[in-house]
Amino acid sequence: DQQVKQNSPSLSVQEGRISILNCDYTNSMFDYFLWYKKYPAEGPTFLISISSIKDKNEDGRFTVFLNKSAKHLSLHIVPSQPGDSAVYFCAASYNNAGNMLTFGGGTRLMVKP
Amino acid sequence: DAGVTQSPTHLIKTRGQQVTLRCSPKSGHDTVSWYQQALGQGPQFIFQYYEEEERQRGNFPDRFSGHQFPNYSSELNVNALLLGDSALYLCASSLGDALPNYGYTFGSGTRLTVV
Numbered sequence: 001d002q003q004v005k006q007n008s009p010s011l012s013v014q015e016g017r018i019s020i021l022n023c024d025y026t027n028s029m030f031d032y033f034l035w036y037k038k039y040p041a042e043g044p045t046f047l048i049s050i051s052s053i054k055d056k057n058e059d060g061r062f063t064v065f066l067n068k069s070a071k072h073l074s075l076h077i078v079p080s081q082p083g084d085s086a087v088y089f090c091a092a093s094y095n096n097a098g099n100m101l102t103f104g105g106g107t108r109l110m111v112k113p
Numbered sequence: 114d115a116g117v118t119q120s121p122t123h124l125i126k127t128r129g130q131q132v133t134l135r136c137s138p139k140s141g142h143d144t145v146s147w148y149q150q151a152l153g154q155g156p157q158f159i160f161q162y163y164e165e166e167e168r169q170r171g172n173f174p175d176r177f178s179g180h181q182f183p184n185y186s187s188e189l190n191v192n193a194l195l196l197g198d199s200a201l202y203l204c205a206s207s208l209g210d211a212l213p214n215y216g217y218t219f220g221s222g223t224r225l226t227v228v
Contacts, residue, residue, distance in 0.1 A: 004155070036219075043117070043203055043219030044156070089155050099207055099217060100146070100169050103155030 003027045004092050006104035013111050019077040021107050023090030026071065030092040034101070035064060035075045038087045047088075048075070080111045115140060117206050117220035125226045126194050134189040134223045138206030142218070144168075145187040147179060148203040150222070156203055162187050163209070191225075199227045 005024045013019045021035075031052040036044035050057040050064045050073065057064050063076045077084055090104040118137040126132050138145050144163045148156035158171035162181035176192045185206075191198055201222040 006155075009153075041221060043205075043221045045219070046217060091155075099144075100158045100161060100171070101148075101156075101217075102158070103148075105153070105155045 001026075002105075003030075004090055004102050004104040006088075006090055006107050008107050009105070010108040010110070013080045013109065015082055015111055015113050016079045019075075019080045019084065019109055019111065021075040021077075021088050021090075021109065023073050023075075023104050024071060025073075025092055027092070027094070027102075028071070029094045030102075031095060032093045033064070033066060033073050034091045034093075035062075036089045036091060036103075037084075038089060038106070044089060077109075080109075082111050082113050085109055085111045117204055117218050119202075119204050119220040119223050121223060122221070123224045123226075125228060128194055128196060128227055130194050131190065131192045132194060132225060134191075134202050134204075134225070136187045136189070136204030136206075136220060138185050138187070138204075139218045142206035142208050143185050144207045144209060145181060145185065146205045146207070147187070147189045148205065149173070150201040150203055152200070159189070194227045196227050199225060201225075 034049040035047040037047050038044045048059050048062045066073045087106045087108050089106045091101040120135045146161040147159040150156040159173050160170040161168045165181045178190045181187045203222045204220045207217045
């Protein structure tokens, strides 16, 4: 039972345009959501997070939106840059689970110059 | 400031064998979590160690065991290897109960291939 799903395995975007990566979850106990970026041969690196008490969090070019009623979150990258090309993972946690993360399957983003 | 260090980076084992993977956490971190990432999938939580004890465990069989040493470094042991154990094993360190985004640092992983 996959509790966190990223239904698009890949996404291709032109440099300068917006990239939108989507994530759905099923466990209503999740109260904290994160996005990680992963380059080949490296571990995932933290990008941005959002608590369930918010519906939006912004950090520079990155914005995460949370729709709790739809159990859906999205990551917007504006403007997209070639260096953003990587695999992006959505992850979720809930307070009783300490800092254990449940990850989605990832979306490979390719930003074309 | 060294981040999370994992060794070895790659290894190949035969089905039925046992393997030990090692992790040194980031300086100042005291909690180590292990994740398994199969090809084309997201990381899956195996277990977490804090104060030399297993604090939390994911849905993995008892063939997967671990240990944390007084210096906070950790080992992941897998017995009776199966072909399906082939994956990238990631170690992540953090400070106590810190939320994942506060200093939850991943290593580059150990690529295990079981033949």
